[in-house]
Amino acid sequence: MPPPQQGRGRARIAFSDSAAKQLEAITSEAAVHALDRALVVISVDPEAGTPIPGGASAPQLRQYADEVEHVRVLYFVTTLRTVVVVAYIEV
Structure with missing residues (x-):
């Protein structure tokens, strides 16, 4: 009998340069906690956000709002759904 298949793990979170700068500017512990919770949701289910209409040549931007x-x-x-690249943060 083959071993049970495990579900796909979390996607890794990466930040664009502009999102990394936004992240550095967050000083409130409550804001950091709120952002962390949102990033966990996205890493577990990258489809959690809604698609943002745009051109077909670029990666499909999505928006997650809590x-x-x-x-x-x-x-x-x-493409392999293993990395979520954060482009913009608003807390």
């Missing part, structure tokens, strides 16, 4: 935590993240997922 109205309770007041977080908005724009991101795209790599």
Whole structure:
């Protein structure tokens, strides 16, 4: 009998240069916590966000917004769905 297949693990989170600068500017512990929760959701389920209409030549941008935590993240997922690249952060 073959071993049970494990589910796909979390996607790795990477930040664009501009998102990394936005991340550095966050000083509130509550904002960091809220962003961390949003990033966990996206890493577990990269499809959690909604697609943003755009050109077909670039990676499909998605938006994840958490109205309770007041977080908005724009991101795209790599072809193999192993890395989520965060392009913009709003906390």
